[in-house]
Amino acid sequence: MIFVDACYCRKTERPPVWFMRQAGRYLPEFREIRKKTEFLELCRTPELVTEVTMQPIRRFDCDAAIIFSDILVPFTPMGLDLAYEKGEGPVIRNPIRTLADVEALRIPNFQTDLGYVGDALRQTRNALSPEKALIGFVGAPFTLACYAVSGRMGKSTEEMRQWMFANPEAFQLLMDKFTEMLAGYLVYQAESGADALQIFDTWGGSLSAYDFQAYFLERFQTLMRVTADLNVPRILFIKSAAHLRYFLPSIGAEVIGLDWTMPIGHSRRMLGPKTAVQGNLDPASLFADPEWIAERTRAMIEANSGQPGYIANLGHGIHKDTPIPGVAAFVETVKTYQF
């Protein structure tokens, strides 16, 4: 698999390519299915998950598929009342407020509580051709907490950070519980057929370098330790993590996902030759003229200077209104590039 080879910094003839949120609303064939199916119902129906996971592979022939799901699906078996309200995104109807709320959270039994995720991974792995990788994923502890504590995500993590500073004991226990849950969930996904695992940390970059180091470095290392022997590469994507790049190699993920703000060449020098990188075109740039997109995509690849261990991707999830020709220009440019 060209994708897995790049994750392990093995030489490939061109960069592999996929993009975050590639199974999603910018695709008309996805919107067709969503018309008839609520979001959480879709996540819980393995046949439909396989179908929407395969859609971008059929259309763009990407090198990896990412299982269609949501970082918040483990909330329901943990005891958090998750719903998706029209136009609102995810809402937690019983957000975490007190230490007792945190103590009441349970660690799911993945086979019985989230068996639909394992089924979807197995079915999708069967549907995918052998040279394509299947990516499983989770949300990082701090990002999960932003939803669990705020109830609905606002413009920033300010509310979450206020709670963190005002409730240090509850915060630490919540992070321990999420880390324990995530360790089991990552292992479960790899054992169910995922060829690679990605941790999404949309909000961890809003922490000071001090707080990230104090509260999250060891927890990420724990997640890497428990998944070390599964023989699948681990990708850590922390958005807005320019100030955290110094710490990242010590976490031990095979791949660091870069958001669009960070220069690839400089980031590689900071991360060292053993860490692969993934990214990082600004998703908004897919709204530009396709010829210009092709030019910027080539410049992105060239910033990597031909080093092994590079995966082409956007710097964040693709936006629901993205024009398809822009996406096609991006993928096509990568797939015809020769190192």
Next chain:
Amino acid sequence: MIFVDACYCRKTERPPVWFMRQAGRYLPEFREIRKKTEFLELCRTPELVTEVTMQPIRRFDCDAAIIFSDILVPFTPMGLDLAYEKGEGPVIRNPIRTLADVEALRIPNFQTDLGYVGDALRQTRNALSPEKALIGFVGAPFTLACYAVSGRMGKSTEEMRQWMFANPEAFQLLMDKFTEMLAGYLVYQAESGADALQIFDTWGGSLSAYDFQAYFLERFQTLMRVTADLNVPRILFIKSAAHLRYFLPSIGAEVIGLDWTMPIGHSRRMLGPKTAVQGNLDPASLFADPEWIAERTRAMIEANSGQPGYIANLGHGIHKDTPIPGVAAFVETVKTYQF
């Protein structure tokens, strides 16, 4: 003025201290005035502006006052229909969509169109004791554009960046017009009594290093050039700018404001000895126990290693729900610190 001395990297006995949005809703005396006065009416009434600007000075004896205003007040004379809707924040009722919309924007005559800002600066300068500095401010071109283009600010700058990539010509002209307006507005504020000028760029850090360099480096340099002979220090605060720190010294501002994510010591090494820094406690940390705040505030100051050119501040604007004892612990710790 201890504040101005620190801006110019002159030795001071302790760090000067103020905080962004220090005249604001976390103060009960401010909320009293706001009960009776709409937001824009308050901005346009010099007597009230002076009163609310002085409130945090009276309560906390900060070393600098920042004139109470809003980065968007120049929008009205430019032809953008600015309003503040209850619970919504600023709304532009005729957002920028086309090149023609940009061409129609006019550059204000500051004396006649924004004379209330000049009056407020003069009155506040008279009310302030001579050892306190008065700070004037503007918003940066990209941040202003986020409001002008999106109409109301969402969770991210994605919509603005999509417009930027899809409308390169209109974008460039809009940035030129904002830069021209800002040059005049900065000069006007210094000539009206401001002892220092701060540029707030809340959203510029959401640009890739490539786009920032291509579109904004020269424009910021222009703003520095036109204000170079006014004999007031210039402070550039770009939020989430960890990936942009390499470029910042070349802009030429006397002071770089650091948000809370960036380590002070490391940032100073990157910025060099001639650039003062300002910041950067996480505003959310003021929700913690006051003793713990004092400890973190001391750690923040110590991260500067006693170098001249350090101004204590929060890493972003203070939140409206911040407990007053937390604010007091922060200010008191700085004011009793000895280098």
